Amino acid sequence: MAYETLLVETLGRVGLVTLNRPQALNALNRRLLDELKDVLAGFQADAGIGAIIITGSEKAFAAGADIKEMQPYGFADAMVEDLAAGWDDVAGCRKPMIAAVSGFALGGGCELAMMCDFIIASETAKFGQPEITLGIIPGMGGTQRLTRALGKSKAMDLVLTGRLMDAAEAERSGLVARVVAPEKLMEEALAAAEKIASHSLPATMMAKEAVGRAYETVLSEGMRAERRLFHALFATEDQKEGMAAFIEKRKPAFRHR
Numbered sequence: 001m002a003y004e005t006l007l008v009e010t011l012g013r014v015g016l017v018t019l020n021r022p023q024a025l026n027a028l029n030r031r032l033l034d035e036l037k038d039v040l041a042g043f044q045a046d047a048g049i050g051a052i053i054i055t056g057s058e059k060a061f062a063a064g065a066d067i068k069e070m071q072p073y074g075f076a077d078a079m080v081e082d083l084a085a086g087w088d089d090v091a092g093c094r095k096p097m098i099a100a101v102s103g104f105a106l107g108g109g110c111e112l113a114m115m116c117d118f119i120i121a122s123e124t125a126k127f128g129q130p131e132i133t134l135g136i137i138p139g140m141g142g143t144q145r146l147t148r149a150l151g152k153s154k155a156m157d158l159v160l161t162g163r164l165m166d167a168a169e170a171e172r173s174g175l176v177a178r179v180v181a182p183e184k185l186m187e188e189a190l191a192a193a194e195k196i197a198s199h200s201l202p203a204t205m206m207a208k209e210a211v212g213r214a215y216e217t218v219l220s221e222g223m224r225a226e227r228r229l230f231h232a233l234f235a236t237e238d239q240k241e242g243m244a245a246f247i248e249k250r251k252p253a254f255r256h257r
């Protein structure tokens, strides 16, 4: 597939996707979604990829779902097409994903960043769910993931007023894992992705799955799931190797990485 809206690179064991619709501040249209799903499916199937970074431009990670594309929709169109539901496939990617965010991450852009496992933000980043100003509400998970990330009060503040939040507030609120100087953003994201990709892939995938369960279930169910995944990792050669390497005071040579 030739990509019109994305730039895709493989840097060692890291898959890097750059959203590339500069004329529309990387607004997320149907074509971009199809292309992103295709890229992620490829990275998922490629045993050589251990971590993925999604990023945008300096000015915008993404300014939201494409308003020009959505404007003509009626209820029946949105309902029959199940508008925005295709993004669940992006959120369902099983390999670790980092969002490297500079500039605007608004509406669907903020929601895409939240679909990733964690967010590294430039000091210039601005997050928000301004859908209310368009007469709609978030549709790609914003009301749910933002509330889980920030708590009810701040999520309500952002979703009901449509105001933007800067990087410092986003970090204070727990939306963002790290904030770095703009010129350090990709360096920091790549270093984190390379670190993740250096670990055993079954272990990082299970870690992602286990933390993900905390979002979706009650504590006792989440604990049960964690325990089973924890037990399952003892069936891998990488567990033997990782623990042997610790005991022998050497670096592990993971087979599945």
Ligand code: CAA
Binding pocket: 023, 024, 025, 027, 028, 063, 064, 065, 066, 067, 068, 084, 104, 106, 107, 108, 109, 111, 130, 131, 134, 137, 138, 139, 140, 142
């Ligand atoms: N959809 C389509 N086009 C968009 C867009 C979007 N979400 N955001 C920006 N663009 C386009 C603009 O229309 C403009 O194109 P033209 O030059 O052809 O007019 C171009 O990108 C540059 O944008 P601006 O001139 O507006 O740039 P700015 O620097 O003055 O403002 C901004 C930047 C504050 C981010 C502003 O563009 C903006 O408010 N964008 C919309 C943000 C928004 O409301 N996002 C939510 C979308 S709805 C959604 O996401 C629903 C969902 O949950 C699924």
